[in-house]
Amino acid sequence: GENVEQHPSTLSVQEGDSAVIKCTYSDSASNYFPWYKQELGKRPQLIIDIRSNVGEKKDQRIAVTLNKTAKHFSLHITETQPEDSAVYFCAAVNTGFQKLVFGTGTRLLVSP
Amino acid sequence: DTGVSQNPRHKITKRGQNVTFRCDPISEHNRLYWYRQTLGQGPEFLTYFQNEAQLEKSRLLSDRFSAERPKGSFSTLEIQRTEQGDSAMYLCASSLGSSGSGETQYFGPGTRLLVL
Numbered sequence: 001g002e003n004v005e006q007h008p009s010t011l012s013v014q015e016g017d018s019a020v021i022k023c024t025y026s027d028s029a030s031n032y033f034p035w036y037k038q039e040l041g042k043r044p045q046l047i048i049d050i051r052s053n054v055g056e057k058k059d060q061r062i063a064v065t066l067n068k069t070a071k072h073f074s075l076h077i078t079e080t081q082p083e084d085s086a087v088y089f090c091a092a093v094n095t096g097f098q099k100l101v102f103g104t105g106t107r108l109l110v111s112p
Numbered sequence: 113d114t115g116v117s118q119n120p121r122h123k124i125t126k127r128g129q130n131v132t133f134r135c136d137p138i139s140e141h142n143r144l145y146w147y148r149q150t151l152g153q154g155p156e157f158l159t160y161f162q163n164e165a166q167l168e169k170s171r172l173l174s175d176r177f178s179a180e181r182p183k184g185s186f187s188t189l190e191i192q193r194t195e196q197g198d199s200a201m202y203l204c205a206s207s208l209g210s211s212g213s214g215e216t217q218y219f220g221p222g223t224r225l226l227v228l
Contacts, residue, residue, distance in 0.1 A: 044203070098160055
């Protein structure tokens with residue numbers, strides 16, 4: 001089955017810096033890759049997603065890149081703000097099976 | 113609030129007791145998922161429904177666990193003879209499914225279970 005690895009487990013940056021979180025997946029049939037943000041005690045919320053037919057997607061300060069050959073995808077946050085502090089999870093899904101397989105999470109801390 | 117809702121939000125029970133959780137998905141969503149999340153980990157898939165049909169179950173879902181979605185709307189997850197290892201956050205998600213599209217799953221706030 002699918003296995004998703006995520007790095008780093010923690011990431012501390014200064015406000016205004018960029019943050020990059022990387023994930024690798026094992027199942028070459030996976031074709032949908034969402035990213036979720038989870039604040040303490042709250043539900044995971046989708047922040048951006050990418051499908052396997054594109055290599056990059058951007059939404060304001062957030063971007064995701066996908067390298068299907070290498071089976072890895074990354075989340076880029078520019079001009080970080082303290083409210084970006086949260087745990088970020090990547091996930092992969094083979095839409096033939098529907099279930100999300102999550103990475104282990106990255107705790108991002110943005111210091112003012 | 114038209115998002116996914118879950119009840120109760122918190123449940124404390126003694127080992128050996130049965131518990132039942134409810135999930136109400138977004139109204140037009142035909143797919144409903146259950147995940148379990150332990151502290152410091154990502155959510156792990158338990159099972160999912162398309163309408164009323166349960167289409168996949170994880171090996172994590174032992175025979176003490178049962179899920180239903182009788183009318184293709186809300187779903188219940190029951191855990192019988194709870195064990196301390198069942199303590200976790202149980203998350204429900206829903207999506208509007210069409211084949212092969214990779215649709216967005218929207219999560220509920222979760223039910224936090226503590227087994228004493």
